[in-house]
């Protein structure tokens with residue numbers, strides 16, 4: 082039966098780094114906003130004679146990321162040429178570091194990293210009816226590639242892992258990691274194992290162009306089912322690349338392994354081996370950074386509930402607002418309540434929130450002479466609740482207080498209102 | 508020669524415009540025969556020369572002006588694989604027949620700011636693939652000493668233009684002998700600097716790990732002066748060295764008594780032309796007379812150099828030429844000549860899965876052994892003296908259809924490139940047929956100053 086098959090899943094995650102300049106030239110790194118072909122130079126256009134010079138900031142950001150996710154930094158990085166032809170690849174090869182990458186091994190939440198590379202992005206092809214245009218603004222943008230071992234045991238775990246990677250990149254400020262824009266891209270390698278099978282399957286299906294987490298979940302669920310069903314039917318699975326059609330909810334074959342490239346890797350002679358010495362290494366490993374996992378613990382210690390933690394950790398700007406509100410003298414849970422729950426505070430700055438809160442406190446109506454008529458009106462308008470109250474329903478009291486608050490824009494003193502209610506309904 | 512011209516310009520015996528025009532006239536009369544130039548930039552050269560005359564006439568301190576711009580007014584030309592902004596750069600290949608770069612190579616802009624005036628772009632073997640200059644899609648360059656013969660290659664136009672006085676000096680590249688070989692065929696001086704001494708940025712890569720950017724002049728002194736302008740770290744070339752650039756002219760004439768010169772027994776085999784061997788021996792005698800100590804040395808892995816060189820070079824070539832993909836630059840890949848196609852195919856094969864270890868990785872191991880051979884030698888000697896070419900300049904057409912013969916012409920020059928060492932090629936007289944013969948002095952990394960000192964002393968006696 083299909084559920085007897087277990088999943089073997091590994092991920093490849095690509096993320097554009099947000100350094101000021103590109104990976105191997107001084108051009109502005111802005112693949113989305115600038116007019117087409119304005120951030121270009123001989124290097125990223127691949128003009129004859131141009132030479133790549135590695136961007137050390139990009140390397141350091143990549144190392145910071147790799148170190149922060151728990152991968153093991155390497156002391157020697159060697160750039161190599163990955164030779165293949167494509168119109169958006171002006172040099173006829175892509176620079177990457179396949180054999181001496183930024184980091185090897187290590188793990189995050191139980192998932193082992195195979196390696197983490199820093200390479201250059203390709204240009205962007207724009208297809209019109211009768212033309213293909215190429216925008217080289219994206220050519221040479223620093224691109225981080227994170228490759229995991231096939232350690233995932235279920236799809237939700239994989240989605241959570243990707244979300245965590247995205248959060249970490251954002252916390253470190255090294256990438257916007259925006260899936261919609263395309264500066265974070267996912268690829269999954271998925272296959273299935275029969276019950277009791279220890280060795281890895283002899284094929285894997287590569288799923289490309291996954292552009293959202295919900296898409297990822299749907300695509301993988303479908304593909305997992307398809308593979309198990311294929312095996313149950315006694316058919317054979319082949320190594321191939323498959324896409325996912327959201328409309329039909331089905332995956333489809335894009336490319337089979339026969340078309341695999343021989344990339345003819347060899348070391349890029351224009352870039353000497355990069356030696357990461359102790360000083361450089363400690364500059365990366367001792368940098369003071371805040372990671373989402375640390376923030377979760379910190380907030381838990383403050384006594385916040387899981388819902389607050391999820392929201393605050395998942396949205397760093399919300400967390401910053403929370404901190405600013407706390408700075409104004411509110412307790413952690415009060416502050417969390419303001420920024421997470423109260424919708425009228427969504428667009429308000431911490432100072433504005435504080436102003437409103439103070440106003441509420443200072444202008445409290447405590448005068449019984451003013452409150453009594455209002456309470457009477459509420460009693461008259463809610464006879465059903467009043468009878469509930471009289472028959473002993475405690476929450477009816479809360480409702481009536483709430484109604485008074487509502488008609489006084491929250492300014493009534495709740496305790497005095499309660500005592501009036503008790504008096505009038507006794 | 509440059510020093511003389513500069514003093515004439517300084518003393519206003521001659522204007523820069525007159526000077527440039529006289530060289531342009533020489534090009535007009537000689538080039539149709541020699542075919543050293545692919546492009547002559549008459550108009551811009553004349554304009555630049557007038558600007559130089561302006562500078563000179565307005566200057567209140569000519570010494571200061573010329574020390575800031577040591578090549579002010581000097582006519583030069585660039586091998587046609589140097590990117591020159593707004594000036595057609597063909598690599599001597601039809602595939603780039605109409606290519607006009609948008610930027611200057613670092614060396615081109617350095618020589619501009621030193622005051623040099625470019626008269627145009629020089630013929631060469633297409634993409635610098637060749638040792639005779641015949642592999643140019645714009646016709647072979649002829650040897651000014653015998654127009655039925657080649658001028659050497661791949662920097663064929665560089666050697667021929669300097670030898671026939673169409674320019675004062677010219678730039679070129681040396682990947683496996685491509686400057687030293689034409690210098691030895693045209694009675695001129697070539698420097699192949701230490702790898703990383705001169706920026707490669709903007710110069711079409713043939714074999715990126717071997718290409719060395721140098722020039723051809725008529726004297727060691729001129730060569731030293733030009734190198735002092737082109738050498739140095741370049742932020743656009745990650746392989747350039749931060750090693751300080753020495754003053755190559757300082758003490759260039761100092762006594763060389765007691766300097767140790769190595770003679771490599773493997774480089775003087777029977778396969779070398781007997782007249783070339785004879786000339787090399789006469790050069791050794793001159794150094795002995797100058798008080799140098801001659802020491803026999805061995806570079807035992809020399810015999811593997813050529814094989815290692817061609818595996819590495821062709822592998823890199825196959826990748827470097829991938830950018831001429833038929834989408835940009837105007838022409839399709841069928842415009843590549845046979846030699847480029849041959850190199851792309853062999854190189855692609857050598858890098859393919861299953862062959863990479865057997866070829867590329869092994870060639871790199873051999874390269875390491877060759878470097879070690881030289882390192883050991885330089886523990887004993889200050890420089891190595893050797894012939895440049897194993898043969899006299901061939902007749903045009905004689906070796907063009909025989910790639911192996913062509914490749915073998917590099918046998919004495921490629922080890923230097925594999926080891927990234929500097930070498931200075933010097934004229935060493937003429938054969939019985941009146942053809943030029945050259946020798947080369949090979950030094951340890953960054954020992955260009957020592958080579959110039961040795962070369963300068965040799966010239967004084969041999970000229």
Ligand SMILES: [Zn+2]
Nearest residue numbers: 106108122125
């Ligand atoms: Zn660029």
